[in-house]
Amino acid sequence: MNPHNRILFAGDPHGNFRPLIAAVHEYKPEAVVLLGDYDLDTPLENCLREIVDITQIWWIPGNHDFETPTKYKNLFHSALADKSLHLKVIEIAGVRIVGLGGIFLGRVWYPPMQPKWKDKAHYLGMQKLNAKNVDMSLKYKSAIWHDEFQALKALKADILVSHEAPGSHRHGFHVIGDLAVAMNVKTIFHGHLHENYSTMIKRNIHVHGVANTAVANLVGNTLKNGNEVGVG
Template sequence: MNPKNKILFAGDPHGDFKPLIAAVHEYKPEAVVLLGDYDLEMPLESCLQEIVGLTKIWWIAGNHDFETPGKYKNLFHSALADNGLHLKVTEIAGLRIAGLGGIFLGRVWYPPQQPKWRDKQHYLYNQPINLRHTAMSLKYKGAIWHDEFEALKALKADILVTHEAPGSHRHGFDVIGELAAAMGVKNIFHGHLHENYTGFVKNNIKVVGVANRAIADLVGNTLRNGN
């Protein structure tokens, strides 16, 4: 196996997993990392049943995965639920990969503005008393929270995978590059914005944007362009 292909990164499938399945059959990676926005109408393992067992499947969530209770359940209550990478570092095919799912939400934190809430407890405490003990809405569950983001900086990783883009993209956020630099990351892979591109952020960290339904290898080559 070509070492560049030992891990493949899959851009937002939006319900179409055929390019990813085809890439796994062709390149036979040790692992694949999915970058969010699945629009699942069935559990994730059902969509990927052709490659379950052929490769290790890892994922982060995107904003679409919090749109409805069904989409949320089909990801977070799937047989692959424990393979989420959000807010932790996992060794995958010999590399340490950190994950940051979700998006920046103005009503929670939208950099470079200051966060609206210190943490989830602060937010819930400031809700009407009859709502304090109810489950947090999916919209808020899909947000990036400042305290959790800051805690991630204490960890070390080789690769950071995010749904949101860092400042290398015109619609990205500089704080993601700052996070990557603090973690000692060498490469960032992200989805969300539906563009294949390569760029750089601070500390010469390489950024690979992976378009919807596209597949990229470890050095940023586009193996499937998503079309």
């Protein structure tokens, strides 16, 4: 097996998992990492039943995964719920991977602006001044919270997988690159923006955007019908 294919990264499926399933059967990776936006109408393990027993499956959430209670439940309460990489560093196939799911939300934190809330407890505490038994809405759960983001900087990883893009993309955020530098990350993979591309940012960090339904390997090449297609 090509060592570059031992971990595969899957762009936003939006309900179409066939390209990922085909890639797993063809390339037989040790693990796959899904980059968010699943649009699940059934639990995640049902969508991936053909590969769930033959490779490790890891994931981060995207903004679509918080759109409805059904989509949320089919991911966060699925049989693969414990495979979330969000805000964690996990060694996968010999590589330390950290996950950052969700999106930047103006009502919570939208860099480079200052965060609206110190943390979730601060937000919930303010809501309780006007209502009892306040819970956090799915919209707020989809947000990247400043305090959780900052806490990641104390950790170390080799690869950062995020739903949002770093500043390498015209719709990205430079703070994600800052996070990668702080964590000594060498490579970033992201979804969300539906583009295949590869570039480099500060400190020689490689960035690979993975388009919707696309599958990329450890060096960022898109895998298609037995071939690696460079996307530089």
